[in-house]
Amino acid sequence: MKSLQAYRFALDPNDAQLAGLSRHAGAARFAYNWGLARVKAALAQRDAEASYGLTGDALTLVPWTLPALRLAWNAAKHEVAPWWAECSKETFSAGLDQLVRGLKNFTDSRKGRRRGRRVGFPRFKKRGKARDSFRYTTGAYGPATDRSVKLPRIGQVKVHEPMGALTGRLADGRARLLGATVSRTAGRWFVSFTIEVEREVPSSPSRRQCAAGPVGVDLGVKHLAVLSTGETVANPKHLAGSLRRLSRASRAYARSKPASVGRRKRAARLGRIHARVAHQRRDGLHKLTTRLAKTHDTIVVEDLHVAGMVRNRHLVRAVSDIGMAQIRRQLTYKTRWYGSTLVVADRWYPSSRTCSGCGWRNPSLTLADRTFTCHSCGLIADRDHNAAVNLKHLVAASASETENARGGDRKTALARQVPVNREPGTAQAGQTGSAVPPRTAARQRLTHDS
Numbered sequence: 262m263k264s265l266q267a268y269r270f271a272l273d274p275n276d277a278q279l280a281g282l283s284r285h286a287g288a289a290r291f292a293y294n295w296g297l298a299r300v301k302a303a304l305a306q307r308d309a310e311a312s313y314g315l316t317g318d319a320l321t322l323v324p325w326t327l328p329a330l331r332l333a334w335n336a337a338k339h340e341v342a343p344w345w346a347e348c349s350k351e352t353f354s355a356g357l358d359q360l361v362r363g364l365k366n367f368t369d370s371r372k373g374r375r376r377g378r379r380v381g382f383p384r385f386k387k388r389g390k391a392r393d394s395f396r397y398t399t400g401a402y403g404p405a406t407d408r409s410v411k412l413p414r415i416g417q418v419k420v421h422e423p424m425g426a427l428t429g430r431l432a433d434g435r436a437r438l439l440g441a442t443v444s445r446t447a448g449r450w451f452v453s454f455t456i457e458v459e460r461e462v463p464s465s466p467s468r469r470q471c472a473a474g475p476v477g478v479d480l481g482v483k484h485l486a487v488l489s490t491g492e493t494v495a496n497p498k499h500l501a502g503s504l505r506r507l508s509r510a511s512r513a514y515a516r517s518k519p520a521s522v523g524r525r526k527r528a529a530r531l532g533r534i535h536a537r538v539a540h541q542r543r544d545g546l547h548k549l550t551t552r553l554a555k556t557h558d559t560i561v562v563e564d565l566h567v568a569g570m571v572r573n574r575h576l577v578r579a580v581s582d583i584g585m586a587q588i589r590r591q592l593t594y595k596t597r598w599y600g601s602t603l604v605v606a607d608r609w610y611p612s613s614r615t616c617s618g619c620g621w622r623n624p625s626l627t628l629a630d631r632t633f634t635c636h637s638c639g640l641i642a643d644r645d646h647n648a649a650v651n652l653k654h655l656v657a658a659s660a661s662e663t664e665n666a667r668g669g670d671r672k673t674a675l676a677r678q679v680p681v682n683r684e685p686g687t688a689q690a691g692q693t694g695s696a697v698p699p700r701t702a703a704r705q706r707l708t709h710d711s
């Protein structure tokens with residue numbers, strides 16, 4: 262199986278290279294904005310022509326595709342960007358490519374071919390507001406040595422950490438380089454290489470013999486995760502310190518005067534620490550998801566809270582919500598690589614409110630309760646561990662559901678016991694007898710198939 266993979270490294274550019282990186286990001290943005298203006302002008306022209314009664318081929322063509330936009334750009338660049346030769350031509354292409362994707366997302370979304378939130382018409386990118394990035398797909402870019410990358414027109418830029426894992430794979434032909442994206446996050450430049458690797462997919466049956474059974478995963482903040490096996494996966498080494506600095510920096514930011522120089526500095530500092538925390542957690546999550554996908558045949562995680570439903574202002578929750586999205590994304594492709602299965606629990610499945618021993622539900626459990634105490638069977642368990650075990654139990658429940666799938670309306674045992682309360686502590690918690698029909702607790706998606 263061929264699969265795509267990315268390697269991302271922090272760059273340590275010198276001053277001249279730093280200027281080059283900014284210039285290239287600016288050039289990509291310039292091409293994007295130029296193309297957008299061109300598309301908008303052509304659309305307006307068409308509208309006007311249509312109002313005179315013109316139709317079909319008589320109407321002005323809108324440069325809607327990458328080849329059309331590139332052609333137009335090459336004809337116009339001497340005029341609109343006499344400095345174009347200072348930048349790699351790849352960066353202008355990258356800007357136009359971003360625009361084409363934006364246009365495609367817009368039309369797909371309007372025609373119902375795209376899931377998720379509605380996508381609006383592309384908007385102009387503003388310097389300092391838009392994300393700085395550009396991309397190479399052809400030419401002499403790539404790792405130059407173990408510790409440096411070659412970026413055309415910018416030079417040989419030092420990389421912050423050794424790239425052995427990538428250069429080794431490229432050298433012996435196990436991987437092929439497809440492109441490199443250079444971008445800036447919280448004041449720091451990164452390069453991300455997209456590569457194509459040939460992977461052998463372990464066939465599931467033979468694999469299952471040596472793999473451990475299902476495992477439930479509950480993400481925390483104090484710990485990275487708690488598994489249904491009882492194992493507590495610790496946070497990456499330096500995360501605690503970063504989290505402390507993060508709350509201090511956000512307090513300092515909140516106290517600063519709006520629109521002051523101090524506020525801008527504190528915002529930049531806050532952004533840097535946020536990026537650091539995100540990196541450290543992502544690193545820890547990668548190690549965890551690889552291990553899980555390799556050793557267990559089924560992994561059960563919670564669904565994420567959909568965007569906009571929980572705009573949690575508590576720092577701690579926000580951090581773990583982001584982790585949830587990452588763990589799920591990583592497991593989606595890693596389970597495919599290693600031949601295991603990912604199960605995502607129903608959004609409303611109250612994994613932390615349910616007793617993993619007898620199924621009793623505690624409607625009054627709050628986020629502050631770190632221990633789950635069952636009033637029915639007397640089980641006392643760590644909150645996160647209890648949740649992880651419940652997630653694991655879903656696999657057994659879903660197996661019985663699959664067998665009876667033809668019925669369509671069959672509810673699992675879990676769902677029949679008690680009507681589901683809405684989990685994230687909304688007003689409905691506690692009204693067990695509400696008019697909400699019982700949902701299928703174990704309704705879930707096997708993302709493995711999608």
Ligand SMILES: [Zn+2]
Binds near residue numbers: 617619621637640
């Ligand atoms: Zn119980």
